[in-house]
Amino acid sequence: MSGQLFNVGVDVGGTNIKFGVTDENGKILLQEKAKTEPARGSNVIVESIIQGIHAILVKASLRHQDVNSIGLGVPGTADSKNGMVVYAPNLFWRSIEIVKAIQPAFNVPVYIVQDTRAAAWAEYLVGAGKGLRSVASVTLGTGIGCGMVFDGRIFHGALNTAGEFGHQIVELNGNPCNCGRCGCLEAHAGGLAIVRDAKKNISGIHELLHKKPSTIGVHDVYRLAQEGNPQARQVTDSVVKYIGMGLANLINLCSVELISLSGGISNAPAELLLDPLIEFVRSRAYESIAAKVRICRSALGEDAPLIGAALLYRECCG
Secondary structure, three states: OOOOOEEEEEEEOOOEEEEEEEOOOOOEEEEEEEEOOHHHOHHHHHHHHHHHHHHHHHHOOOOHHHEEEEEEEEOOEEEOOOOEEEEEOOOOEEEEOHHHHHHHHHOOOEEEEEHHHHHHHHHHHHOOOOOOOEEEEEEEOOOEEEEEEEOOEEOOOOOOOOOOHHHOEOOOOOOEOOOOOEOEOHHHHOHHHHHHHHHHHOOOHHHHHOOOHHHOOHHHHHHHHHOOOHHHHHHHHHHHHHHHHHHHHHHHHHOOOEEEEEOHHHHOOOOOOHHHHHHHHHHHOOHHHHOOOEEEEOOOHHHHHHHHHHOOHHHHOO
């Protein structure tokens, strides 16, 4: 892999850290992963990121001078300008100057952004949003997040909190959320909420699935719904309602051209999630734009944050 410059993307998750080498078009040429283990502390994890980058470069037969840039996507609030992780609750990180720690080891530019924004950046550049002006990437998983790109720039917001899609209020006196508020979308349609509601409302769910309560997941709920269980279907219909409300609000406020969906929940059968979501939005969003907005699964899937991180230099240097 010589003769051109390559980029390294790092997707830092609460469970795994993914490392990838990409070309200038975001094509992943090599990918590796390692366990995060947040309990080890920030210093140990940052060192493991440095070691992981070294290792993948060796495996790719690349020298430091073959690398154009390194980009990191992190699961929390990132200060892209100052190269800092402000707060990443799943990693137990606060005020970690990660760019300052990593850059001297490689002597190439290092960039950082919140993982949902990295995913949106990838979708905008090389995914389903290529050629468009405004793109939103919504992640549906344990939590619910959103990254947005407007006119070729990642949208951070004046207070750096843009994209807290899962914390818009969908019920005035609704379920308590991990953020400390009540009625958030995430508390009604995130992965934990789906499993909670399923256990509460599906009669004999443990016997139906032949599983212990602690091992039941979102995919089990959708399997029961697909098999015709009416109570499971009520749960999945509720998910469509709440996420649909969120998407309609997003479209009405931001006038995006594309919304891509990623994360574990987005892999649910289309007839139980994507298709009814599109129908809901068509009937509820502002009429003049409702039918013009494309809603689809991410073209890049779980690789979107890694690819977007690797291509961060294209925003910073564009």
